[in-house]
Amino acid sequence: MGKGKIFLASVLLIIQVENAHALSLTAKVDKTEATLEDQIILTLSIEGTRRAGKPMLPSLPDFDMIPRGSSTRMQIINGTITSGIDYNYLLIPKKTGTFEIGPATIQENGETIASNTITLRIASSGTRPQATQDVFITTTVSSTSPYVNEQIIYTFKLYRGVKIANASLENPSFEGLRVEPLGKEQEYETAMNGRPFVVTEIRQALFPTREGTLEIGSAKLQCEIVMRSRRRGLFDDPFFDDSFFGFSRSEPKVLHSQPITLHVKPLPTEGKTPLFSGLVGNFNITTTLSKRQLSVGDTTTLTFTIKGSGNIRDATSPEFPPSTDFKVYDDKPTLAVQDSGEGFGGTFTIKKALVPLKEGSLKVPSVAFTYFNPELGSYELCKSTPLSIEVLPTSDKEKLNLVEALGTTTSKEEIKILGKDILPINTSLAALRPYRIDPWHWGYLVCFSFPLIGYVGTVLMKKRKERLEEDLGYARSKSALKNFNKKILLIKKQLKTEGSTEFYRLTSKSLKDFLGDKLNITGSALTPLEVEHQLLTLTILKDKIEETKSILHTLETGQFAFERHSLSEKEKLLKQVKELTRWLDKKIRK
Amino acid sequence: MIVKKTRILSIVALGLFLFLRTDPVPGQSQSAQLKPSHSQTIEALDTTTLFTEANKRYKEDTYSDAAQLYEKLILSGVQNGELYYNLGNSYFKMGMLGKAILSYRLAELYLPRDQDLKTNLVYAREMTKDKLESRPLFSFLNEFCFWYSKLNLTELLIVFLILNGLCWALALIRIFLRNEYYNYLFLIILSITVIVSISLGLKLYHHYYSIEGVVVAKEISVRAGNGINNTPLFQLHDGAEFKIIEQQGAWSKIELGDGKRGWIENRWIGTCQLESWPALTSSGAGT
Numbered sequence: 001m002g003k004g005k006i007f008l009a010s011v012l013l014i015i016q017v018e019n020a021h022a023l024s025l026t027a028k029v030d031k032t033e034a035t036l037e038d039q040i041i042l043t044l045s046i047e048g049t050r051r052a053g054k055p056m057l058p059s060l061p062d063f064d065m066i067p068r069g070s071s072t073r074m075q076i077i078n079g080t081i082t083s084g085i086d087y088n089y090l091l092i093p094k095k096t097g098t099f100e101i102g103p104a105t106i107q108e109n110g111e112t113i114a115s116n117t118i119t120l121r122i123a124s125s126g127t128r129p130q131a132t133q134d135v136f137i138t139t140t141v142s143s144t145s146p147y148v149n150e151q152i153i154y155t156f157k158l159y160r161g162v163k164i165a166n167a168s169l170e171n172p173s174f175e176g177l178r179v180e181p182l183g184k185e186q187e188y189e190t191a192m193n194g195r196p197f198v199v200t201e202i203r204q205a206l207f208p209t210r211e212g213t214l215e216i217g218s219a220k221l222q223c224e225i226v227m228r229s230r231r232r233g234l235f236d237d238p239f240f241d242d243s244f245f246g247f248s249r250s251e252p253k254v255l256h257s258q259p260i261t262l263h264v265k266p267l268p269t270e271g272k273t274p275l276f277s278g279l280v281g282n283f284n285i286t287t288t289l290s291k292r293q294l295s296v297g298d299t300t301t302l303t304f305t306i307k308g309s310g311n312i313r314d315a316t317s318p319e320f321p322p323s324t325d326f327k328v329y330d331d332k333p334t335l336a337v338q339d340s341g342e343g344f345g346g347t348f349t350i351k352k353a354l355v356p357l358k359e360g361s362l363k364v365p366s367v368a369f370t371y372f373n374p375e376l377g378s379y380e381l382c383k384s385t386p387l388s389i390e391v392l393p394t395s396d397k398e399k400l401n402l403v404e405a406l407g408t409t410t411s412k413e414e415i416k417i418l419g420k421d422i423l424p425i426n427t428s429l430a431a432l433r434p435y436r437i438d439p440w441h442w443g444y445l446v447c448f449s450f451p452l453i454g455y456v457g458t459v460l461m462k463k464r465k466e467r468l469e470e471d472l473g474y475a476r477s478k479s480a481l482k483n484f485n486k487k488i489l490l491i492k493k494q495l496k497t498e499g500s501t502e503f504y505r506l507t508s509k510s511l512k513d514f515l516g517d518k519l520n521i522t523g524s525a526l527t528p529l530e531v532e533h534q535l536l537t538l539t540i541l542k543d544k545i546e547e548t549k550s551i552l553h554t555l556e557t558g559q560f561a562f563e564r565h566s567l568s569e570k571e572k573l574l575k576q577v578k579e580l581t582r583w584l585d586k587k588i589r590k
Numbered sequence: 591m592i593v594k595k596t597r598i599l600s601i602v603a604l605g606l607f608l609f610l611r612t613d614p615v616p617g618q619s620q621s622a623q624l625k626p627s628h629s630q631t632i633e634a635l636d637t638t639t640l641f642t643e644a645n646k647r648y649k650e651d652t653y654s655d656a657a658q659l660y661e662k663l664i665l666s667g668v669q670n671g672e673l674y675y676n677l678g679n680s681y682f683k684m685g686m687l688g689k690a691i692l693s694y695r696l697a698e699l700y701l702p703r704d705q706d707l708k709t710n711l712v713y714a715r716e717m718t719k720d721k722l723e724s725r726p727l728f729s730f731l732n733e734f735c736f737w738y739s740k741l742n743l744t745e746l747l748i749v750f751l752i753l754n755g756l757c758w759a760l761a762l763i764r765i766f767l768r769n770e771y772y773n774y775l776f777l778i779i780l781s782i783t784v785i786v787s788i789s790l791g792l793k794l795y796h797h798y799y800s801i802e803g804v805v806v807a808k809e810i811s812v813r814a815g816n817g818i819n820n821t822p823l824f825q826l827h828d829g830a831e832f833k834i835i836e837q838q839g840a841w842s843k844i845e846l847g848d849g850k851r852g853w854i855e856n857r858w859i860g861t862c863q864l865e866s867w868p869a870l871t872s873s874g875a876g877t
Contacts, residue, residue: 420713421713422679422682422683422709422710422713422714423706423709423710424679425645425648425675425676425679425680426672426675426676427645428672429638429641430672431641431670431672431673431676432637432638432641432663432668432670432673433668433670434667434668434669434670435669435670435671435700435744436669436744437699437700437742437743437744437864439743439744439747439794439797444747444751447751447755448751448754450755451754451755451757451758451759452758454758454762455758455761455762458762458765459762459765462765462766
């Protein structure tokens with residue numbers, strides 16, 4: 001037989017056994033006698049099954065019932081298997097007396113199974129003096145017979161002589177009262193009958209909204225009192241008192257305060273005038289002006305400040321007397337509440353923008369209201385101090401409208417658009433200056449190309465200069481005609497000298513030097529044949545080569561063969577040489 | 591050689607003088623120096639008197655007279671942004687939004703930085719009936735390339751010419767003074783010159799090829815074809831702005847900012863091109 005089969009058989013057996021046993025429902029509590037401060041744990045145990053539904057409990061109006069989960073169990077004792085399920089509830093008593101819990105019921109296969117009933121006795125918690133208790137709460141009011149709208153201070157105090165955890169406070173319903181919290185809770189230490197207590201104090205301001213008897217119910221505080229475990233062992237340190245470490249246990253506790261009854265008195269009718277503002281407490285009023293001297297149409301801000309303790313939330317703006325001297329613009333009043341300290345109060349600020357309509361010394365009207373002072377039991381008058389302002393004449397009366405649009409000087413607003421129109425025309429004679437937009441104007445083309453031409457020209461000049469410096473042949477070629485022209489002046493002087501061969505020699509030398517410069521060879525030693533040979537390599541026209549040879553021959557004959565030419569012939573010959581050199585200068589380029 | 595160089599310099603100097611010569615003094619008769627841009631013949635009037643009279647009429651709330659006089663001045667050759675602005679104001683006061691917007695648009699070509707002009711143009715556009723979308727390309731250019739929107743064509747051209755001169759001058763300096771600093775400077779100036787030249791090219795394209803128009807009639811039908819018998823596609827109202835993409839005879843094919851296209855009769859529209867306005871003499875309800 002395998003292990004699996006044994007397990008299956010066991011399960012089947014359990015089911016058989018469960019079915020074989022009859023169901024039963026039992027109710028039990030951890031204590032049958034308790035006080036209003038205690039919590040009772042109610043357990044409904046179903047025997048014979050673990051799959052039964054939740055038992056039904058009759059309504060318990062005298063208790064607060066909080067479900068606390070369920071747990072299943074199975075036991076095998078002497079071969080007898082029992083199983084069941086426990087449902088737990090927390091019962092918090094609401095009042096004293098003897099109460100019967102149950103019976104609880106459960107439905108199974110059409111049958112109703114009922115539980116037993118339990119009798120609980122709930123006693124009052126006030127049987128013990130407070131000082132002897134570990135934890136207790138108190139609630140007090142500053143006055144039990146206030147006037148309508150009079151401020152009373154409600155103080156809740158939690159005294160604890162032991163450590164507590166998970167405390168939660170449930171305030172009473174303050175019916176017929178307006179509640180204002182007074183600051184944060186305060187914690188301090190005190191001693192009662194020689195025993196130290198830590199006190200947590202919470203204060204609230206209450207304002208009765210109607211006359212008659214009002215009851216402030218009891219405040220309820222739920223907490224768990226942390227109890228030290230007796231067996232501490234190694235961890236004997238307060239740090240381990242926390243239930244988290246399992247060395248302490250907690251006991252749930254519900255604490256109730258005593259209810260308080262208020263006898264609210266109506267406000268007396270005697271002395272009550274239409275000026276009564278509804279304020280009850282102690283108040284005063286102050287008045288300030290932002291500017292005491294201004295022009296007509298200018299604006300000044302008048303500020304009334306009502307300050308005091310009491311029902312400041314009920315404050316309204318006192319009526320501002322109508323005046324023909326001013327235009328008055330109301331600003332939204334502001335309320336600054338003061339909820340710390342001894343009582344509730346604050347500051348109510350009213351701002352008005354005043355625009356004087358005429359010049360001179362103008363009196364700002366004062367405002368007045370009455371409030372009820374509960375300490376004195378009478379109505380008190382509050383009146384602002386009268387102020388005056390000096391109004392100067394204005395130069396521009398239209399400003400008045402501007403002020404209206406801007407509102408008060410204290411709060412900035414969006415500029416109001418009063419109207420829309422186009423801006424005016426140009427009337428300056430400068431508007432008559434023609435302005436031509438013509439991108440194709442030739443001037444622009446010149447301006448565009450001028451830098452380019454300048455750049456190219458400069459670059460070329462630079463290159464030429466560099467070549468002249470570096471290339472001797474190029475330099476000689478370029479200066480050939482220039483040098484020849486210089487020699488012409490000397491030749492011309494020899495023209496008129498009769499019988500001299502100097503003309504022929506100089507002209508021949510100059511021509512040969514020119515050809516030498518152009519061809520980058522030594523010119524003076526050139527023969528006509530060599531000239532022909534050199535010029536032929538440069539593809540010069542044959543006619544011109546022949547002409548050059550002929551001229552050179554004539555000049556040489558003139559030097560050595562004593563062939564004489566007339567002056568005009570010499571001039572013609574010189575002209576011929578000049579034209580030939582110019583032509584050759586253009587043709588021979590290096 | 592010296593004579594030759596002097597001659598060249600004289601020609602260049604004369605050219606520059608003619609180009610940069612000052613404009614006639616206000617008040618002088620323009621008719622002798624400047625030919626009217628349009629074919630109309632205008633009596634030679636003292637422009638100062640005409641201008642003063644036009645301003646006077648405007649202040650006396652006789653806006654149609656003022657508009658006529660401003661038109662006369664523009665037709666006489668005194669073309670500038672200020673006159674177009676004044677003309678736009680006169681039309682606006684007459685309730686002719688289309689003509690006002692057209693005049694403001696023309697003034698904008700001369701005075702792209704004038705805030706008064708911008709304010710009036712925005713206001714005039716607000717008054718128009720049709721809700722139109724702007725063109726994204728030119729909106730982008732206007733926003734990011736401030737020189738494109740803040741300079742008119744002439745100013746942009748002059749900036750380009752200065753940069754061009756500077757660029758060539760630096761190129762020359764680089765040849766004579768071999769210095770890294772000049773190289774960097776040259777590259778920076780060259781980059782700016784290229785950007786400005788592209789902007790200039792776009793501006794020229796916008797001026798001459800990307801023609802925009804304005805409706806100068808109270809209400810017109812935009813049709814499917816260039817004829818009165820074609821189906822009306824949608825209607826435009828006085829002051830509606832659009833792009834002209836084709837012109838055939840008396841009809842123009844237009845495109846709105848949102849891509850809507852159609853044909854419209856030329857007589858009901860004005861084009862935002864230099865020297866194209868004032869040429870229209872008719873206005874009123876369209877078909």
